[in-house]
Amino acid sequence: MRNTIVSLMTAMALTACAGPKENKGQAPQGDFNYVVDQFADLQILRYQVPGFESLSLKQKQLLYHLSQAALMGRDIFFDQNCRYNLPIRRTLETIYTTYKGNREDAQFKALETYLKRVWFSSGIHHHYAEDKFVPGFTPEFFKSCLEQVDVTNLPLREGQTLEQFVAEIFPVIFDPSVLAKRTVQSGDQDLILASANNYYGGGVTEKEVEGFYTAMKAGKDTITPISYGLNSRLVKENGKIVEKVWKVGGLYSAAIEQIVGELQKAVVFAENDTQKAIIEKLIEYYQTGDLKTFDAYSILWVEDTTSDVDFVNGFIETYGDPLGMKASWESTVNFINKEATKRTKIISDNAQWFEDHSPVDKRFKKEKVKGVSAKVITIAMLGGDCYPATPIGINLPNADWIRRDHGSKSVTIENITEAYDKASQGNGFSEEFVWSDVEREALKKYGFITDNLHTDLHECLGHGSGKLLPDTESGALKAYDSTLEEARADLFGLYYLGDPKLVELGLVPDAEAYKAEYYKYIMNGLMTQLVRIEAGKNVEEAHMRNRQLIAQWAYENGKADNVIEYKKRDGKTYVVVNDYEKLRNLFGTLLAEVQRIKSEGDFAAGKKLVEDYGVKVDQILHDEVLARYAKLNLAPYKGFVNPVMKEVKNDNGEVTDIVLDYTEGYTDQMLRYSNDYSFLPSYND
Known part of the structure; x- marks a missing residue:
């Protein structure tokens, strides 16, 4: 939810030439071998960790033990x-x-x-x-x-x-x-009973879950509420609903004890007292399972903007829970890319300007943006829900009140985006799906820059923008919350990519650059991401729903001005953007509506928006995309092996x-x- 985004790149940027069966590769001497393996609809890549050798021994040892902790929760x-x-x-x-x-x-x-x-x-x-x-x-x-x-x-x-x-x-x-x-996220059915995940015990119903947590929240703090249910499984014992908390001495204790053990070793190598306190507070949370302690840890973590080494470890994201409450376990370990971070610092330093000039209603804007920090990082290890498939950007913490009072921390993972980009070169996708040389040249010239910049804006500002009205409960959008939150952050990034302010700030080379990302995003949302879905199926995953929602809404609402159209050539369908300025205005209009839905907790409007635009698939177009894609022998999904870290x-x-x-x-x-x-x-x- 307000955190990890699955890569926003199109299949063009994410796919690579079909590689050998399994390639153990070579150490990075000369040309680095990015492609490791390919099977089913998947391709396995490896990523480099540039700059690791230049770190101090103490920093490397900190990374080592944090990396061990990242693997212990698999x-x-x-x-x-x-x-x-x-x-x-x-x-x-x-x-x-x-x-x-x-x-x-x-x-x-x-x-x-x-x-x-x-x-x-x-x-x-x-x-x-x-x-x-x-x-x-x-x-x-x-x-x-x-x-x-x-x-x-x-x-x-x-x-x-x-x-x-x-x-x-x-x-x-x-x-x-x-x-x-x-995970079943929509439809007229019991979402809990219909889902195969293990966040709820057998026989527990959606109504029972909502009743349990409604009763738990009754009379409790609504200004700084804990994230109810985040770190537990809800089960039925002797006819009574009870929580089994994930902690030392509780559910998953054997693995959590190992995580804690490595975190305790990491404390010794902390870069400063602030970082030491962060790790110690996370250990305390794992030992107690207390969600107030988790909030205290999150506040310490988000306020640490000086440490070079950083990490995520814990029960964080709620995409896998149909009701958006219970979190999957994940971990990333990283260190700052100081040169690339100059870009995100410019963005975060101007956060208030972006908030003030957002096209959303003034009632939903933050009067004072607090604690927005952003950096570009180099990943050293991935674990849990971030491995083998990984995000390209992260924005945390997820609690709305912590973001409101203490700010948020955003990162763009550039060594992962670089691996995607290097592995995708010369794969034939562009020639098959991009309309003309005009778009191809724009993508070649600006694509990598604007893709990373969109991620920066999505994470650094998009998730951190706007506010809930005082009487709106966090999570009011239920099963649609993840999709709408990702749409809100995507739209924020898309809208500002086309703003002259980015040229003024030196973030893009000229006023034409944004068109590359606009074209890629619309093509992906309307057509090419369909390769990720089996024939005859509709869209289920929250990020895919978000992208289709935005693209399909823009297409439908721009018809009168022919902003976007489908064109046929040699029996093949292509997406063409005819008016980029009007497309930007459409993004702004939709951003304003999604922010209203979020701020007011308008469940009915949110559900309608997702179901009308984000779910249904044109099966004829889908079949065509699958057939054209199959001829390229490409894998639509990517993941990574980690480097082996040795003492x-x-x-x-x-x-x-x-x-x-x-x-x-x-x-x-x-x-x-x-x-x-x-x-x-x-x-x-």
Whole structure:
């Protein structure tokens, strides 16, 4: 929600030429090998960490222990996504590593692809489309594999036989109607019961959840409220709804204890007393599960604008919960890119000007923008909900009152955007989908600049702009909150990309630059992002809904002036923007309406906007896009392997350096993580 954005680049910027099977790559000497592996609809890349070697030993050791903490919570995210993810992953890994048959057999290769997809999505549901994977191998083959495995190596429940295990697990894998979608965010159904994720126990209904938290909030502080339900699973025990808190001594304790252990080691290497206090407060939160402590940690974190090394670690984002309350576990570890941060400093220094000149109603503007800090960072490690698929920008904290009273911290992750850009060069996408050489040249000249700048504006100012009216409850938009919040931040960035102020501030080279991002955004929202959806399906994921909502609304509301149109050439459909100035005005008009909906908590209007423009797909156009895209042999989704961070010790066992190794392949990394960072039991009921 007001934080991590999935990459806003189009498929053009995110796709790369089809690579080899799996490439373990080489250390970054000369040309860096970005492409690691490709399978299904996924491509695995690696990213460089420029500047790491120049850091002090103390900073490297801080990064090392924060990075270890970033990997310790991996199992948590798997379990949050579905209660069967851990036993299925471990079963597949056991088969994969012990299989004695023909490993080139089509059935085994299909199982290998399925396992790679489970690793990538942290479970059995597509990381973006939310639908359950369809296995390419048969139940009979899978059963034969299980019968060849030492049963003691399988994740059976206590006293469970192999036949009972098969009876329990096979419908989850092979029956498309069982746990069909990870998160259901709309429709006339019980969103909790319809979702396969593990944020709520079996049999808990949407009505029961809303009733439980309504009662909990009654009479409590509404000025600085805690984030109710953020770090717990809601279950039904003996007919009564209760919370199981994620903390040391609570649910997920075995993994959280490991996270805390690495954070305690990191404290020793903190850059300053402020950073030390931040890490210690996060440890306290993990130990107590107290959400007031989490708020105290968030305030300390957002107010630290001087430390070079920074991190995110915890239960942060609520996209996976249909009601937008419970958070997935995630982590990123990074250090500042000082040169690139000059760009975001200009933006944050002018935050009040942008707020004052926003096209939204004055009632919804902040009279005084507080604590807006922004920087460009270099990622050193990704974990949980940020791995392997990662954001390109982050804005935190999510609590509206903390943002109001203490500000927000925004980052753009430039070594990730650079990896995307380098891996995408010469892939044929532009020639297939971009209307003409005019647009292609603009994208080539301005695309990387304006893409990063849009992310800067989205994170630094968009999420931090505007305010709720005093009587509007945070989360009033329920299942539509994530989509509308991302739309609000995107629109803010889009609107200001075309403002002469950006030329005046030296953020873009000239007044034509913004058109590259406008064209790319509209083309993506109306057409090319459809490659990420299976034929016959509608849009489910919040960021995709946001982009389609904006593009489709602009298309429909600009028809009278022919602002945007679809054109045909050689039987192919293209998107063309005819009037960029009018398109900017449309973005401003929609921004004003989305901000009103947000500020007033107008659920009915928000639902209508999303359902009318953000969900439905033109199936004829969809089929065309899929067919054209398939000929390019590109993968629409990207993810990353992390570098391996290693301690170098002398004969006395003292750490003398931390070095990065870029040679680990995707399968090797995933199997190593499952071996070294797997702390939870298979079933966490």
